């Protein structure tokens with residue numbers, strides 16, 4: 707499937723900035739609130755990248771999932787914020803998303819890069835220096851490193867690793883853009899960035915607060931991130 711053209715041309719030198727405050731979101735994370743409203747509030751607060759991760763108990767399937775992806779992508783387009791699809795390359799191509807995020811249990815990075823072409827962003831989860839190097843060789847634009855802290859948002863998360871792997875990868879000279887993920891709160895965001903991440907990827911600290919607090923919550927994250935850069 708070739709699908710719709712990607713909407714935004716993302717320059718490689720912009721990737722670090724896009725990772726600063728990365729919202730990962732699906733309807734199961736929104737605790738009954740409208741995911742579109744949560745995403746719009748998060749965009750108003752200043753999130754820099756959004757990943758559609760429709761996964762876990764009660765996740766939408768089929769056309770309802772497709773329709774939600776389109777609505778969230780439209781909201782991101784209106785703000786000029788890139789929209790990434792988790793795991794599902796077919797969906798990303800069908801809606802003309804700006805990229806895909808995959809893990810070690812998904813299709814290989816090389817295969818996904820071949821399918822999405824050079825214009826779309828490719829994010830890959832890595833848990834060791836070897837996985838990080840292989841992902842970069844196969845065309846990853848950025849790495850997702852986690853779980854940094856305990857998380858309730860991913861049932862099959864690997865053991866918590868703290869900020870150790872981020873620092874190790876940087877000390878090995880791996881300079882690719884990286885984002886920390888897993889249990890990250892505004893209070894912890896500075897430590898993640900100081901360890902070497904270009905930004906933080908967050909589910910519950912944004913989607914799990916009352917909708918009226920999402921915007922100020924995101925602004926609070928951005929303050930801590932900027933202080934740590």
Ligand SMILES: Cc1ncc(COP(=O)(O)OP(=O)(O)O)c(N)n1
Pocket residue numbers: 728730757759761792793807808809810811812829830831849850851852860885887907
């Ligand atoms: C930014 C970011 N980093 C890591 C992940 C996790 O990806 P994966 O290991 O494939 O797990 P699932 O999210 O698919 O359950 C991510 N989604 N985003």
Ligand SMILES: Cc1nc(C(=O)O)sc1CCOP(=O)(O)O
Pocket residue numbers: 730831850851852853854856857858859860863864887888889890907908909910911
């Ligand atoms: C989607 C995801 N991936 C992880 C990894 O370790 O790769 S942790 C995680 C869940 C992040 O959600 P929260 O911010 O609520 O902890």
Ligand SMILES: [Mg+2]
Pocket residue numbers: 792793807808809812
């Ligand atoms: Mg995955």
